[in-house]
Amino acid sequence: MIGELASSQAVPPNGHTSLPQAGGLNRYQLQGLVRSGLLSREGSALLPSTAAQAWYRSGDPSLLIETLHINVRFVGEAMHALASTPLTHEQLLRLAREEYDLPWTTTGPVHNRTAWFSVTGMVDLFDRRLHLTDSGRDVLARLALGTPEYADTRVTARLTPATGAVADLIASLDGTELRARADGVNLYIPGTSANGGSLDALHMLTEAAIPSIRDTDFFRLVQANFPKAQTLATARTAKETLKALGLIQRASSETWSATPGAITWIESGEALDLARTVHASIAFFGEVLGELDATGRVTTGALAERSVRYLPNRQRPLSRAAVNTRLNLLEACGLVSRLSQTLYRATPLGLAFKDSLPCFSPEDAPPGRPADTDAGYGPSNRPDADRQGGLSGEEIAAELERAAHDSANHKRLEKVAVAALGYLGLPGEHVGGNGHVDGRVRFGIGAGSRILGVEAKSAATGRVVEQPLFGLADHRAEIGAEITLLIGPGFERRMLREADDDPAIAVIETGLLAEVVRRQDHTPLTLDQLVPLVDPGLRAAQRREAISGFWQAQEVRGRVEYAIVDLLNAEAEDPLEEGGWLDLTSIRRELRSRGYRVGEDEVEEALTFLAWNRIGVVQRSERGYRCTASVHAAGMRIRALGHQWSAAAHHRKVRPSDQEGQP
Incomplete structure (x- = not known):
């Protein structure tokens, strides 16, 4: 198929090509061929690259492998490993993960590469092992190989330049515009985050708003195409997400239309145009790449905590869900790679993309904002000011x-x-x-x-x-x-x-x-x-996973405690329920309805904590449990305990002579 594409004429970048030999490739597969160096973009069309045409004319498979090696990681390096000894696909996967820090969890990417070697006669597979052939060794001798250390360094990546309305959006991003972007707190993109699913969803929903779409039709479109978005509230959140991402805007009181930047993306099919439009619309998007560049590997939890430094209109950090939505979109655009469930790294393309953008800097925040006060704590009232x-x-x-x-x-x-x-x-x-x-x-x-x-x-x-x-x-x-x-x-x-x-x-x-x-x-x-x-x-690689279990347990415990107070408050407000009492079985049933499956001992432990007289937001009797304070009051009392300890530590540091005459 690659050879047929190399001999073809222009291919529309949206993947809807009339060429039978294109085999129904979608736009993301075609973009993969662009990144592999086999297709190049000419205006609104895709053409076989110069290297692909040279290979097709000559029929020399070494030209194909050399082109792939230049543009795709772990091609020549895999051949180099096979030059020493025959290896299985599993052994090559282990080498890619351990030596070249590639985030692969299955042998699929290895099979994709060795399939190229097989069809070009570079390797021979027998006894479950891949053996490098003489022709493979000849090609290997001409390749400039990377090393594990080289894999961690910045690699120059070629960016497709912004054009049209997207270029205008980026050019308009001065300090005022960057600060005026939406916080992007509640983002929901229907569809799967893997394999370009989120981009497909955004593309379909945005295209439906050209020239315009009614609210009711938009909701029906979401519900008809995404099984997990069947409620009206979910469909409404998806619409608000497209608005926040800068893809749709109000055309009337009942209709929406695609924005100029979104139309440019739909016409080009270029994922970077989508990323630029989103960066111009919501805070902490392109800036995520800066955080990944500055600190190397970083988890979603750490990114969530740092997000407050980039939100000049907000006092609190983003939730992990909001950060995950950003990371999933960046990954779909090829700007970050996922190393584990919670660990990400910027790709060379992502680093080059970040360098091409005007980004908000925490130093640009107005005085008194979170960026200047370390996530909301001023210099005199940090709860940890007595330490270090x-x-x-x-x-x-x-x-x-x-x-x-x-x-x-x-x-x-x-x-x-x-x-x-x-x-x-x-x-x-x-x-x-x-x-x-x-x-x-x-x-x-x-x-x-x-x-x-x-x-x-x-x-x-x-x-x-x-x-x-x-x-x-x-x-x-x-x-x-x-x-x-x-x-x-x-x-x-x-x-x-x-x-x-x-x-x-x-x-x-x-x-x-x-x-x-x-x-x-x-x-x-x-x-x-x-x-x-x-x-x-x-081992070093095992520590984060071991500690993450404790973090997760603590977070679940906090959410369960909050849910208990919340549901007991709801029970107290129900006019059909006298006194707002619930027994342990009823509380567990309500928690299950909210998605919390916790044991009886864990629920009792949480209730005992909330009933403790230093907090006192839950009352216990033979009738069960009920709330005596709102959710807000409960949170205030728990936070107050920390301030009391800080005050006690400060009091202990005061010299006895300073306390003379005090009661």
């Missing part, structure tokens, strides 16, 4: 990420690593100096506490290269430590394997440590829950 010299969790985490790449000043990372651990409840001190441990911290209190050594390694490239580990045992002996915490932005594969295999070394990536510090203010972990962070029995 007044630094907030966000400040410590940001310094940790910066110091991790400052290889010219190794003490900077040493000091902030100790400060970060102290913020989590592991007090300690910086030591440093040749032949000495970088720092020491204590895990636990009293006779059961343990001393841990801290070794912090920075690297400008983001990956610490081979360094000897044999001296760490002497450092532990010097301070009476049982375990070494080896902290750095990332580690070269062989060094990481050696450290992970050492039963006295716990490898902690600075990205994870920064995330734990940031989340400690909102989803605090106890020392018992922090054990996976410092457990040398876990």
Whole structure:
């Protein structure tokens, strides 16, 4: 099929080609061929690239493989691996994940590449292994190969320039326009997020608004095409999402029409035109790519917490759902890649796209906004101002990420690593100096506490290269430590394997440590829950998953407590129910109706907490449970406990002489 396309004339970019040899390729498959270097865009049409035409005319399969290698990751590199020894598809997948940091979870992408090798005679498959042929070795000798280190560096990507109304949108984005964008809090795109499904949904719904569509017809269109969007409220949210994304606008009191930017995207079929239109319409879209570029790998939870710095019209961060919608759309446009369920990375195309955009900077926020007050806390009322010299969790985490790449000043990372651990409840001190441990911290209190050594390694490239580990045992002996915490932005594969295999070394990536510090203010972990962070029995790659379980449990617990107060309030407001009492069985039934399947013990524990006299928002009797305060009052009382502790810590620091004459 690729050969037939190479011999064809222009193909419309929307994929609705009349060419029988195109095989019904949709626009996303055609765009994939563009990114592979086999098709090129000429105005509103797609044409075979110069390389594709040269291959078709000559019939030389090596030209095809060379073109694919230049434009697609892990083509020549896979051939290089096969040159050493025959491998299975599973072994190639493991190599792609471990050596080249590719986010693949199945062998599908490997099969796609080896299929090219097979049809061109570059490999031979037998005994379940792929064997590189002589012709494959000849082609391999002419390829310039990437390395694992090269895979992490910025690669120049070619951007399709903005045109028409989309170009006008981007040109108009000055500081005022960037601040005026919608917050994009409640976003819902029907359809699946994978395989271009979200783009298909947006394309169909936007195209239906050309020239215009009535409200009722729009709702019917959503309900008819998306099984999970059957309610009127869901269809209305989808419409409001298209409005927020800058794709539709009011044409009358009852009709909507596509915006000029949306029409440009529909005509071009270029995903970047959609991304530009969305960036011009909602806050924290293109800026997400900047966060991924600045901090490397980052989770959706961390992005949600940082989002408040980019929302000049809002005092609170976005929800994870709102951030996930942005990430799914960026992924569908090829601007980010998903490394795990919650971990993302900007692609080379995404980095180039970010550099081409006017973006909002937290430094541009007006005085007193969240960007200047660390997520809403002023310098005098941060709840953690009594710790680490007044630094907030966000400040410590940001310094940790910066110091991790400052290889010219190794003490900077040493000091902030100790400060970060102290913020989590592991007090300690910086030591440093040749032949000495970088720092020491204590895990636990009293006779059961343990001393841990801290070794912090920075690297400008983001990956610490081979360094000897044999001296760490002497450092532990010097301070009476049982375990070494080896902290750095990332580690070269062989060094990481050696450290992970050492039963006295716990490898902690600075990205994870920064995330734990940031989340400690909102989803605090106890020392018992922090054990996976410092457990040398876990490999570095296992720590985030182990800790995520505790975060998730705490978040579920908070949502269940909120739901209990909310449903008891609703019961109290029901005129047919006297007193608003509900027994435990009824409460569990109501929770299940809201999607919470929790055990009886968990519900009773939550009710006991809410009935505690320091909070006192739930009353218990032989009739069951009822609420004595609103949801808002409950939240205020819980927050007040934290302020009381901060006030008590401040009171303890006041000198006795300052208290003379006070009652």
